[in-house]
Amino acid sequence: MSSMKDLSRKRPPPNSEQESLVEQIKQIAQGLGATFAPFCEIVVHDLRTPEHSILAIHNNLSGREVGDPATELGLARIADKNYPQVLANYTNQFADGRRAKSTSVGIKDSKGHYIAALCLNIDVTLFRSIQDILNQFCSANGAAIKESLDPANAETIRERIDQFAISLATTPQSLKTEQRRTLMQELKEAGYLEVRRSMEIIAQHLGVSRATVYNDTK
CATH class of the missing domain: 3.30.450.20 (PAS domain)
Structure with a gap:
């Protein structure tokens, strides 16, 4: 060269x-x-x-x-x-x-x-040092204990909402007011509104406030 x-x-x-x-x-x-x-x-x-x-x-x-x-x-x-x-x-x-x-x-x-x-x-x-720290922080090496931080039936409620939205060729966040009211009626008839924190779960999945969800149930 x-x-x-x-x-x-x-x-x-x-x-x-x-x-x-x-x-x-x-x-x-x-x-x-x-x-x-x-x-x-x-x-x-x-x-x-x-x-x-x-x-x-x-x-x-x-x-x-x-x-x-x-x-x-x-x-x-x-x-x-x-x-x-x-x-x-x-x-x-x-x-x-x-x-x-x-x-x-x-x-x-x-x-x-x-x-x-x-x-x-x-x-x-x-970055490898940061990655090692994150891996250590995220590892769970304790005794195997069965516990869920998600309320019982919460995932079932989300799946039911997804199915309802899919049937209308839309997403849960894009449901219109009348569609949400129909959804809430179906969830109520199926007993899902009796689930602990159901209104919070529904509101989060729909991307609306809990007040909106309460209004949609009326």
Whole structure:
């Protein structure tokens, strides 16, 4: 592979179009950095000057600095304008061994030359730690005890409401007032209104207030 000095000599001279593109990429990087802080490092590379390509770095996770050189991927783009423009979600690694997931987007000018790259590097170890905490929190390793926090027959009431809505080719939340009144009459005749917390269960499943449900039963 050519040296950085050789590659930089091959690049076309800077022009206003290229400068505008690079400036826009820097603004996009700043916005992405603010949005995905602190888990995602955002780096802008100027591939016209590979020996000190990094123009901006947000949420610095890699320890690099502005003015540091291009990576192997950047050099590959400089050497070959047909190199893939988007490389998404590939496995990477920070200098200290932390695992990362990276995405790199090459930016071309109107002549098809790579002039910049926008790179995103996510510290996977941070998310794995969060995942481990959530797995521990959600695990239930106690003695097997049969208990339900859902009132008896609550699921049966929901199923009956779903069946009623399906028969009208609609959803429980979309039932009109007269349709809800018909439903409430059917539930009352079937004895479901005697179930503990039945009005609350029905109201939640229909997406209305309990007051509306009480009015529909009249």
